[in-house]
Amino acid sequence: MSVTVGRVTAVAWPPQQALAVELARAADAAEPFPGVGPLPDRPIRLILAPSRAVFDSLTRRRLPGWSEGAAFPERGVVVLLSDRPTLRLAGALRHELAHLALRARVRHSLPLWFEEGYASLAAGEWDRLDALQLNWQVARGARFDLDELDRALRGDRPDATTAYALATTAVLLLARWSAAGGGGGNVVAGGDRGLAPFIEHLARDPTFDAALRDTY
Numbered sequence: 001m002s003v004t005v006g007r008v009t010a011v012a013w014p015p016q017q018a019l020a021v022e023l024a025r026a027a028d029a030a031e032p033f034p035g036v037g038p039l040p041d042r043p044i045r046l047i048l049a050p051s052r053a054v055f056d057s058l059t060r061r062r063l064p065g066w067s068e069g070a071a072f073p074e075r076g077v078v079v080l081l082s083d084r085p086t087l088r089l090a091g092a093l094r095h096e097l098a099h100l101a102l103r104a105r106v107r108h109s110l111p112l113w114f115e116e117g118y119a120s121l122a123a124g125e126w127d128r129l130d131a132l133q134l135n136w137q138v139a140r141g142a143r144f145d146l147d148e149l150d151r152a153l154r155g156d157r158p159d160a161t162t163a164y165a166l167a168t169t170a171v172l173l174l175a176r177w178s179a180a181g182g183g184g185g186n187v188v189a190g191g192d193r194g195l196a197p198f199i200e201h202l203a204r205d206p207t208f209d210a211a212l213r214d215t216y
Contacts, residue, residue, distance in 0.1 A: 007041065012048040016082055020048055023080075023093055030094065033101040033122045034175065035195030040104040045075070046093075048082040055081045066157045071096040073103030091123050098122035106202045112150040114208070117167030118195075121175065128165045174198060177216055 002011045003021050006028035012020035027046055032038045049055035056063075058079050059070045068081040069092040078096040080089060098119040103109070120128055152163035175195045201211035 007039075008044045008046055010046040010048065012082070013050045016048050016050060019082065019089075020046075023048070023089065026090060027078075027093060027097060030097050033098050034118075035199040036098075036101045036105045039097060039101050042104075043076055044097075044100065045077045047077065047079045049079055051083055052081065055079065064154055064156070064160065066160065068092055069096045071099035073100050076100060091125060095119045095123040095125065102199075105199060110202065111146060111208055112153050113146055113163070113167040114171060116153055116164060117169075117171035120164060120168040121171050125164075125168065128161075128168050171195075174216075 001014060001017055001020070002009055003017070003024055004010075005021065005024035008024045008027045010020035010024035010027075023046060027039075027044060030039055047058060049058055052065075055068075055070075059067075063070055068088075070079045071077070072079075078093070078100065080092055080096065082089060096119070099115060101122075102115065102118055109115075149163050149166060152159040153167065154160070155163070178194055178197050198211060198215040201214045202208065205211040205214055
């Protein structure tokens with residue numbers, strides 16, 4: 001079955017009709033995203049996968065086995081694993097919608113660490129940062145370069161947990177540096193500057209590195 005709320009059409013299997021309506025309403029009323037603003041005024045398709053097998057089929061088995069959400073910005077599609085519908089679905093929805101909002105703003109793909117770190121920041125996934133306090137790789141002083149970080153984000157769960165924490169921290173630092181340059185403010189909400197200057201450069205500069213240089 002499907003239900004449409006505003007710009008969002010949610011698709012779900014019959015036992016999850018009420019959940020589909022709830023999440024469609026949440027998606028259509030999503031708060032603005034840091035440095036990006038509101039979701040673009042275009043159709044969004046939200047698909048609830050009631051089992052891992054359905055999720056893997058919908059995502060063509062391109063994601064790690066621990067993944068519970070996916071965004072396809074070019075098509076305006078979000079897929080959520082809803083086998084445990086009371087567990088973190090609202091946060092997962094916000095995370096995946098952030099991918100759509102970011103891509104709509106910059107109009108091209110970005111390094112995976114930035115895209116995932118941005119989505120985690122936008123969704124307020126501060127529990128990811130707890131991994132940095134406990135993970136042995138960080139505790140012993142091991143470092144990831146950015147290519148390694150991208151690979152770890154699609155690796156097994158322990159490496160990915162650390163990688164998400166590092167990616168979120170990196171994006172948070174970028175937001176704080178911009179906010180400090182503009183007089184402070186709430187970096188998650190955007191503050192006076194937040195990530196907006198950097199994302200503006202990402203939308204118009206030829207490379208990610210060029211946007212970094214022009215912003216910082």
